[in-house]
Amino acid sequence: MSAPLLQMRNLRVTFPGPRGPVQVVKGVSFDLGRERLGIVGESGSGKSMTGRSILRLLKPPAKVETDLLRFDGMDLDQLSEKQMRAVRGARISMVMQDPKFSLNPVMTIGTQIAEALRVHEKLPRREIEARVITMLEQVRIDDPRRVVKLYPHEVSGGMGQRVMIAMMLIPQPDILIADEPTSALDVSVQAQVLDLIEAMIAKNGMGLILISHDLELVARYCDRVLVMHRGRVVEELAAGRLHEARHPYTKGLLAAVPQMDERRAILPVLDRAAEYET
């Protein structure tokens, strides 16, 4: 078997606090092939920090250290900022939570997607336009020729997130990092967007890192799930075997979700006594 696409060993992220440095990610390691990996955790678990560290998006005062961060034979932690820019977007892309904040409000959607392509490849104008339209068709936007002329505020949240996905996928990256890609969307749209991500990943043979707080959702769309809690990976699970979780935190998380036919008088909760100390 060939070397994995992305290898991360012992990631540590530290922020300065009023009482000295605070480590928010405490040694996270994983390998990613051309597969779908889920990272699940609650706020403060360090899941988003982990995603951002891969692209070196964390800026000082955050301090990021890894023993190894290798992507396709390149040591990402050794690259210059310029080399890193060539990786970002072109080889590894990221979809953020809320399209409202990720899209430039004064540029049309078409220009923005074209821009994403133009930064990484030199192509004639006509071809760029054609590829933008095809891409929008692929993310299942019905009327791409109309949509390219719209501004971000003129489209709905679900449409905005599709545009984001189109923008991230048009340079044909190897890995897509999706950080809570649907939590700003309505339930009915959520499934569509995730289905779309899943389909695009399958079509392009990419690796996916899906970061979310929703354990069941991640399990539905991923092959493998890492459960993070307070900066550490506490458990790794095959997606189909969610209910075989052993770690008390994972079990607690699963039990705490109310079900559709909820008949429990009280929901089980995690014991937070330890966390209140900090």
Add this chain to the structure above:
Amino acid sequence: MSCALEIEGLFVRYGRDDVVRDVSFAIETGESYALVGESGSGKSTILRAIVGMARDWRGVIRVDGRDRVNRIDRQFARHCQMVFQDPYASLHPRRTVNDTLTEPLKIHGIGARDARVIAMMEDVGLDPRFRFRFPHQLSGGQRQRVAIARALMLEPKLLLLDEPTSALDVSVQAEILNLLVRLRAERDLTYLLVTHSLPVVGFLCDRLGVLRYGQLVEEAPVERLRAGTFATAYAQELYGASLGGGDRSGATVVAET
């Protein structure tokens, strides 16, 4: 049985359009009622009209048998309070928990404030050690407990809950939901919950109304939600999406092309 809240033929205008159109429902005293719908369905707007934050409405809003007039008055404040969605935005950033909780007492000239604040903090599961913390020194769940405590300081009978757990982690959501269930039983509260999450309704409510584009499409007892047997197609669709099934057949089609 008396009605805690009656709404008849309510229209709410926002800008040029009516975002709520001809909505009527009633909540009995002690009942827990949910309004569900997707964004833009007008569910939060109804809450805002009830409390007077959305002023341009027509129709009848009757709280505890009395017609609502178009402003916030003190008597109403003691009867009905609201818990907001985002615990990060609903607490004043420069005021400590203590300041936030004593404020309603000061406004209404209620005494024995220290004792009341401490009792209320204990009641909502906040350690009194947090009393002089600022919001940024609290976690999301703790903030939402403060927001609930603030709403209860005036001992209202009707509590409006605007997506009270949607900004919270699942494990924290469970704590807050448990708290809301307990408080309702202990204080004989009536709840009007607005949410997009059907499972939360299943846990917290007795009855629900499904909204779409500002209109009430179905009212159902919670048993119908648990069984997944809604009468209207839209409600059933919402139920399907919430189960997480989604439309997964379409995905494979595109993957093959």
Add this chain to the structure above:
Amino acid sequence: MVDLRNTEADAATEGDTRKAGRMGALALWLTDDAPASRVQAQAGQAYAIARSFARNPLAMLGAFIVGLLIVVALFAPWLAPYSPVGQNLEMRLMPPSAEHWLGTDELGRDILSRIIHGARITLLIVVMVALISAPIGLLIGAVAGYFGGWVDRILMAITDVFLSLPKLIMALAFVAALGAGLQNAIIAIAITAWPAYARIARAETLTFRKSEFIAAVELQGASNLRIIGIHVLPLCMSSTIIRVTLDMAGIILTAAGLGFLGLGAQPPLPEWGAMISRGRSFILDQWWVATMPGFAIIIVSLGFCFLGDGLRDVLDPRQRDGR
């Protein structure tokens, strides 16, 4: 219930005690996450601000200069080697020397002593202008932003009228109408200074006017007066303080300008602008007469600018809550 105490809790306490070893008891009290009283909460807040302020060298320099201005102004009679008004015509227009560090002016007065006493006038002007204009501006801005609608339109129209005229010219007009003198100069500058604060306070108010924490107190039945006074104004404070500090330089310059034109403090008061004005006649041969007070103006103005910038870095919520 699931117990998570084990490993994480141990790691956390271990980290805490290690850090605690390096900090004094006072620092620990100040950074306590669970303050036991109002006083401790407020002190902790101030401590956090002071700490991040101390990390900025320019801000510290600014604070030092402003501090120096205050000390010099307070202790002027004791610090000044000579009387600021005592004339000595035999010693007129002497260059800087061991006796007169900054030289003497055309009436033989020691320039250093005059600058030291002039610090009192400068400080008086700056403090009075801030005390008059900032509260007016804050109140008008907060009321306009909070109520919106026609209240906002009327108040902002008035504000814009004042804003549209150049400050110095407007101050000149007011002084011309009121009559020359220190008091009138202060009033004139204050009249020109408040519109900027009103604009800032309004902009700040608008950012949280629709926020849920304001809605929550409205729902509790609080009066408008109470909401503005207790909930809105404190949030406008920091940006206004920053702006006032940054404006101090401009106020000093306007005051100096009025003094230069003979419309501010009247002779023999050692006002810095007036001193420059007097030294103008000798600028080529006796450069120090005009230059020394000029240096004083520049240094103090810069001091306020640095301080203002530093305050913005620590107080501005947009830069602090970004994390």
